[in-house]
Amino acid sequence: MSIARVRPAVFLPLLALLVAGALIVPHVANRGVVFLGGVVAINVVFGIAFNLAFAKAGILSFGNAMFFAVGAYCAGYLVTQQNHLPFVVILLAAAGCGGLLALVTGLLALRRASGVYFAVITLAVGALVHVLIMKLDFLGRNDGLIGVNRPIIDFGFFDLDLARGDAYYYFIVASCALLVTLMWVLWSNRFGRSLQALKSDPMRASFLGIDIDRKRLIALVLSGSITALAGAIYAPWAQIVTPELAHWSFSTMPLLFTLLGGSAFFLGPAVGAILFGLLEYATRSLVGISDLLVGGLLLAVVLSVPGGVLGLLATLLARFRASSSPQREERA
Amino acid sequence: MAGDLITILFNAMIWAMATFLVASGLTLVFGILHVLNFSHGGFFMIGGYVAYTVLSTFGAEIPLWAYLAAALVASVAMGGTGIAVDTLVFRRLKSVDGVYVLIATYALLLVCDGVVKLIWGLNYLSVSPPRELLDVLFLGGAIMPTFSIFVVVSGVVVFLALDVVINRTSAGRILQVIAVDPWMAGIVGINVSSVYRWTVITGFALAGLAGGLLVANQSLSPDLAGIFILQAFGVVIVGGMGSVRGAFVASIFLGLVEALSATYLPNYPGVLFFATIALVLIVRPEGLLSRQATS
């Protein structure tokens, strides 16, 4: 299954649809659902950033939680301790921290390890980050950072107070849409396609002069920074940052979204994040069986529908089209 | 001071052999099927619970033979489960990208957690060591409980048994061939699929055995899988892909790291452990004792 670029004619309407859906939520649902909606939007970014490295560069990372946590803690710390800094600067700092961590991990590991070994290194580094976060006083140790308030963005001649009402929710929707668009550009342009080439056939790619290690490193760094940015946006939304965000079980979330939706599709993780959010919400009062449910669901998806929901839809669509008339089908 | 050194070495060996018992099955499956089975820790835990159920019929005083029998029961039970898992999961995902199997085994781990809670509940449970193993030996300044010695001996025995089977029997030679070149093995007439199945069964049986042998080593709760799983992973990876000897050496190596960490860096649990794993992987990604798989 090759991953073609996603044409603007296909992507932009879909993005518009998602954004429109997100914007309606505060008008029809209660505050709790609005909160979950914000979390789902952030998860969409989390998932797609993971898939950028996974599907395009073949990098399976079990440590993406550490990027998210680093971004969240960076933003949480700066918002609570240095809140004179403009929020945009804080976000960029968080992205930088995530990118740096990804760079270090990639430099140490990508060159020598691949596949399962790399995945386990990310697991080990992630666990290391988790333990370190819990030991640092200025990060609140086990209790984490609380009171991470939603900031006021100063545009010079007017202020945008994100603490009022649902303002921060709209900020999340806007910034996530922006990040998704950014990743779409990376997915579809020359960079993304060269990544695709080296994943499908590394030997040929290197004959063509593509520096594999460098490209994969860049992919990892991009994935890490954007994940950290997602974490930074998350911190003032939840208003608390705790070490659980760095736990390895949290790293499996973007993996779950990607598989649920379909790793071969750019918007696959988005579909997965939304579906998972719906599932969690629907079962939130079915207390005590969450392990069994999540595990069972994941197992069912992997065993029967490894291409995810979108993969299933694409197969059905192809079959339908093949039976009606021979036609080239577009992939979203 | 000498008492201290002996104590550190002894504690290191207990950790090492307990972890090796858990990791042995994991290594085997990793070496032959090239699958890192996340759920291995879950089945180890279920093995422990099965042994607990068997032993609870004996009341407070558990004879040694009963303890060993319970471990055997757990082993057989898990081996049987292995058949189901192989049929339903590993075979179905054979032709798909390796990552999907990893994810499936992670999902299985969650299912194990859920099953344990459903059947045995959430309470913390404890099994006393068998009555023949309640003593303590003194060596210099070091205190060595006989049950701990039992754990160490069990680990060594299991290792020797595996080593003999793999290196000195024809079945073992077949395993080695398949580990290196399954395609060629198939051409030469070996029933690769059947060997795969038997490997899975053995791996799960080893998990169950470990669960039963270690049931009196620590408290029993649904958290048990999570505690041992990272330890076992570390050992398997550091030891080299699928090498049982490597896993044995890695267990002792990491056991020493853990013991030193607990003595000199108690405020930073796990840091030294993960740092060591990451470093070994970076410096020598094939593992400490690689080159030959399953040797």
Place this chain on the structure above:
Amino acid sequence: MTGISRRGVIAGLGATTLAAPFINRRAFAQSGDAIRIGVVTALSGPQEFIGNFVLAGCQIAVDQINAAGGVLGRQLALEIRDDRANPAEASAAARELIGLGANLQIGTISSSVALAMGPLMTQEGGVVITCGAGTEKLNHENYNEHVFRPGDGPYMRMRAQARLMAERQPDVTSWTGLVPDHEYGRTTWAVYVDGLLQFYPEIAKADPDILDPIIVPYGAGDYRTFVTQAARSKAQGIYNSTYGGDSVTLFQQAKPFQLFKDRVLMDSANEFIVAGALKGDTPGHWTGIHWYHETNKGNPLSDQLYADYVKKTGNTQPMGWVSEAHAGIYAYAKAIEKSGKSDTDAVIAGLKGLEWDTATGKRLMRAEDNQAIKDVELIYIEAGASGPLGYKVTDYVKVDGNTVIEPPTPGEPMKLRKPS
């Protein structure tokens, strides 16, 4: 397995679940209707065990109150959510419930969740009553008027424990601790030391010798290195603040070392967790408990709570969190009656300064820092051959909370004595 029938919980909540997203605050008039109380507690994950006791306590209290006519003529209803002991999940659940009109909430066990609740409740306009969250910051530097602790604070309990030791074991003057390396562990040890430093000179007329505590990791499977260190200690008394499964593992692995032979063991908060697992191998120890039914025999609320609990679950050995939740619900009921309304500000005003009857006797909710003053309960557990439990409670005491509680200092960190 003890606990609530899951099917019962699921059946009761299915309808609300489906309709919930589209209900917002305006839809509930909250007058004449049931008063909804949100239960947000750990119903999965490592603290699920405790969460189940909390849920049982809430349900029993609500059933009792409704049978007696409700509050101001209105019935109480519970909305239950699982927070997985995770502040983010707890936040989401709390927000959702406030969106449904359940501005009164209860059930916080985890300290980090409790600390997160303050700013959240301020922003969303709710109140929460905790059920066992042990952080001292709750009524000190992180004091928030929307968060109430109806039971033991760490200061009260640990000092009551130190005081008991000064009274009963005046010759045991050297103490060390098994302290897990997190906030709760460190704080409980520090407070216990503070108590030793005050009460030994006062009551035992001797100066305590505080030996370096042994800091242990939590969530580990092997504590032998630390057991060996502890076995070498010269301390005559050991204070244990490791918790749950860690304690069970540690005590189990300590047995051949005879760590507790010829030593006094004081356990901070395990209630029956350790004894329930170790049974006949339980070392004799004092432990703090939120409520023990034998100690409170004769108190009609306690007797009724015990009877209802046994009837509901079949478990004859409930742990104290049942009573914390029970007392919390009763606190809400009394606060609503006192103020006449169930909206957040009215209930906060009603809770502050409230004196109400509970299964452990009368409690007073201090207005200055939202911390309740209550009797601290301690029990002595030892192995005993008779009975299926394998252990028995051979002694119990109630310590008047007024003699051990700290002065209110909302907004300020706690001040403790330190060894020189």
